[in-house]
Amino acid sequence: MEDIEDLLVGGGAAGFRLPITAAVGMKKKTNNSLLLQPHNSSKVPGTQTIFLKTFGCSHNQSDSEYMAGQLSSFGYAISDDAEGADLWLINTCTVKSPSQSAMDTLISKCKSAKKPLVVAGCVPQGSKDLKELEGVSIVGVQQIDRVVEVVEETLKGHEVRLLNRKTLPALDLPKVRKNKFVEILPINVGCLGACTYCKTKHARGHLGSYTVDSLVGRVKSVVDDGVKEIWLSSEDTGAYGRDIGVNLPILLNAIVAALPTNGSTMLRIGMTNPPYILEHLKEIAHILCHPCVYSFLHVPVQSGSDAILTAMNREYTVGEFRKVVDTLTELVPGMQIATDIICGFPGETDEDFAETVNLIKEYKFSQVHISQFYPRPGTPAARMKKVASNVVKKRSRELTSVFESFTPYNGMEGKIERIWITDIATDQIHLVGHTKGYVQVLVVGPDSLLGSSAMVKITSVGRWSVFGDVIEILTESSDTAIPSDDKDTINKERSSPCGNQEDACVCSPAKPEPCACESDACGSNCCNIAANDPAQNGPTNPSLLLRRKPSPAMVETEGNSNQKLAAGNVHWGLLDTALIGGIFISFLTIVALFLYVGS
Template sequence: MVRVYVESYGCSRNKADGEIMEAILLKAGYELAENPEKADYVVVNTCAVKDPTELKMAKRIRELLDSGKRVIATGCLVHVNPDAIDPRVSGILGVKSIDRIAEAISVAERGGKLISVEGWREKSLDKLELPRLWKPGVSFVVPIGEGCLNACTYCATRFARGVLKSYKPEFIVRWVKEALARGYREIVLSSEDTGCYGFDIGTNLAKLLDEITAIEGDFRVRVGMMNPNHVIKFLDELIDAYHDKKVYRFLHLPVQSGDNEILRKMGRNYTVEEFEEIVKAFRRKIPGLNLNTDIIVGFPGETDEAFENTVELVKRVRPDKINVSRYSARPGTIASRWKQLPGWKVKERSRLLHRLRLQIAYEINKTYVEKTVEVLVHGSGKKGGIEGRTFNYKEIILDSGTPGDLINVRITWAGSTYLRGSVVESE
């Protein structure tokens, strides 16, 4: 029996792709190995969002090959920079060819090498029509589409995922119902940009949320990242959908820079003022909103003044969490052809912003201490204890709790990145 291990990196979208491949392999008669050491083949489902990530992927593939494993490379890296893939791999599949994973191993077993990457732009693959491996847990990722409608000058992911293809609402709702019937309590809606969901099929994210929250049961929905230039087109409708208690009060809205000229160079198609307008509208109508944003420091052309504008934006808006990334040029992107900033300057700005984000996060989290909030228990935490998520998706560590339970918790401690709490015993 040929044993296969699938390891996925990067976003929750990639995690879902990995589970699809696992289901296809099982259906084809292959055995899923418990770990890479016990596998004959390792499928490396790659991410290529940043240069350090690409290096990590290439290194992992080499390590597996050097240890005698046969490797099938899939995911974004095979599109973004195929030259980074070790030529010794036994097969290469693009993101829209994961339905051929069993075929790739069959070809490799016969001494061949299946490479299915070309023609992906024209290929239409609705992944919600493919099987999926149901793993134990509380949270289940439901992809709602693939690709995006943006043309950011620094992003290479769009070379892999392509132009937006939204999945049909009825398929998404069917998967949500199936996940809930199997005992999952949290649904994660995932896409490259959930904000433009449905624009290609005559609907939008707000309408999809209304359909999902209308499903019977006590469950929670976490909405993935959405870009401001799309959200602003149906802002009031989206906020109305967020009023349902099943939707976490969690908004992941990347700003990337606090300077309008840099945003223009990035190809982001919105202004700082529009970003702030969205945040103010959400905070005005959704109390307790947990705002997450992304910022890239050191983008080509970022002057001291432009960076200071970003710092001032952070101080004004005070997000709960900021994902700070140092700009790194990605192959084939427009921005990679522009003059790059010195590495020392990028590091200096990154460190300053990192310190500021931790300070703001701590100050916000401290306000939760002594409050009682609803928490969905997830399971064993990486920081010890039992991990859960609050009503607005803040991470909280508990001393006890049963995965899947919705419980009331009194918050006893706050750090910059997570909370601690104790279960409030019901009378």
């Protein structure tokens, strides 16, 4: 079936939709094995239930949230119940074989259940002729604003394929966020790279950036909606704007200027490759020091060997990667950097792998996303001579063991940190917050703390997260009462003069997204290790399985701008101390007078 490019006839008004059959003369499928009869035709159109499943990176997650928003606005119900749904919508990831295999299994189940099916995302966009996609409706990565049309026609028994487009989807489409406190904001699609192993470029294409004004407008809108974290998502954040005559620092400065000055909403900068950030290192460092920006960045290195980086066509050297890490670490207090490694790339020798291990040992990154090489059909690397699979697995296990031996959060115990709380841990007991450096902090408290900022005392540290006790909830007034530059004068134990240590990445609702391609080009399900990641679709963070029972002393005092939590762990202010001191001095004076009169 040919791609359908235009469903609007005669330039209809925005939001006006013609049935696809009327617009382009569509026909029902004639292949009896794939024929879809109108499903639940007795139902009023727009009242059916849609099962939505998302694979891959934060960009894919944002696309799914936009599709869910549009479907919901037309009356469709979005559900996690596949069996009870009237139609399945699968948003796919093409970065690695496991993700695509999971997609294939889900498509097979859907066909067996004779459910109408729509497949979206990078797999159909990059490989529309796959056998698994025969008889399936398709929505391309830049056609998500037309998902309602595709769903409607698929429910009627039609096969629809929308893949080609020359303009980007609007940013102000209806959206249903997976986490109401986190906005995933795509700043561009595609990239300028040509990595030999990457399939995502086939799907997302060449760089296409949103304008600064449109992005700032979206930021202002979501802040008004109550969003507390904004994740900038991209296949390569550092390349932003090169197609429209601007650059990343220009965008970041404009966004920061639009954020609330009290620090109630934080910005997380998405994955960036070394070549483009090298041009703006000092400017980026300055922005990362801003109190409203997490001091965290995901910079994939992929290999510690220049020979392998050349084979990957990564367009930088290990020395240039070191320059990025060293400069940001020097200029940004409390800076945290995550990186990616691919084990067993074609041609990788024992010496090449040893260089990678030494690089990771030297920097002891708190987050390393380790992936075995997966050849993707149609990429140059798929035609290269492969490393034996048993060697690849051995190297992956060895590097994972090295990484897990690090103790990146030692030294934090006892410190006072400001955190931003946005999620519930998988154990359903702890709340998940992040310091300014995007260190994941697990605390016990009521769900009403979600979306708030708080001061916590770190009580213990684990391999993947730290635990803390909430000592003060910061309201808007108390946020503004403590300028970020003066926080160290209030408590000398604070670790970062940049506004207190640290989402992102993709590893809590913000995890630095790991992957074999680029971090934001894939998802947690394509990584072996994803530290600090409670909210993604990937492997469960070990620290979130710990169960700590809530303390009976934990209470929430409402109506007080400086709520105190946990009896016996009260935070005394200057005024409180002065009052107590005055009472004590008065008492001593009275006792002295009585003794004098008595003598």
